Amino acid sequence: MARDKNALAAQVWKQMFDFFMRGAPQRGKVLARLGLTPNDARALSALDPVVGRTMRSLSDEWGCDASNTTWIVDRLEKRGFAERRSKVGDRRVKLVLLTREGVKARQRLVQGMYEPPAELLKLSREQLETLARIVPTRGESRAGSST
Amino acid sequence: MARDKNALAAQVWKQMFDFFMRGAPQRGKVLARLGLTPNDARALSALDPVVGRTMRSLSDEWGCDASNTTWIVDRLEKRGFAERRSKVGDRRVKLVLLTREGVKARQRLVQGMYEPPAELLKLSREQLETLARIVPTRGESRAGSST
């Protein structure tokens, strides 16, 4: 119990890691049910229906080659989930946006992927609230946030 | 704050999900540094140097075809990380075991993958201990565990 804090953090990380990995098969099933590959899911998550993203920025975010991004966006476009538009100021650049169908697909995806596993539902309300307070979130502080 | 418990669990799950996904690039780098594919890593984790696993049981655990398992184990064997042995009682069956080099590779992998992210190290000792208590672990109860 009186262990080095780094070792404690490592243990917690391992616990979270294993907990998360245990849910991998379930997430795989969600994707299979929706007929999406992991890449499709990542792409749906990265896009929006209004602002749009350039091919280049997607390649950078995904750390993959531009030709691969072309292929991934092609897949989404063929299924009617995304569309390309030439940018107004610079016609070399293309913006990729979610279509109405793409937004729906993304909603279904989020619902499935964010479905909490049974192990989490078994925890008490107090434990859940504690977790919500402690687990680090992106940027914004959680203290006092009531939403 | 006085929300439905399911909604609360969903929020916690989303938080953990996002937290975990944020670390994905770092884990990708660890694999790249060690020259391992995600599959290699999964295989190294599944194997041990003493008991051994049958090809069949690996296929089942991974939910992939037996031929794919052959290919994955071949990769490890070519790098000297694993070896096949015919089982004594039934010579149709093959046991896959980690070699000495394989054990070392698995150690390097575990060290890299279980390196806790900075966000976790920033938490207080109390917060870490709380997480260790709450985050569900495989099977065994955590209550009173002092290791």
Add this chain to the structure above:
DNA sequence: TATTGTTATACTCTATAACTATA
């Protein structure tokens, strides 16, 4: 000339089907 994105192509990973060897 430099940059954005696509096309041509080869390589890696995965699955299905046919096969070998043991039981």
Add this chain to the structure above:
DNA sequence: TATAGTTATAGAGTATAACAATA
């Protein structure tokens, strides 16, 4: 005949290189 595993082969996904269009 049935089972464990491999080999042959085809398909999906990814990368590198050459290319076209625009700046």
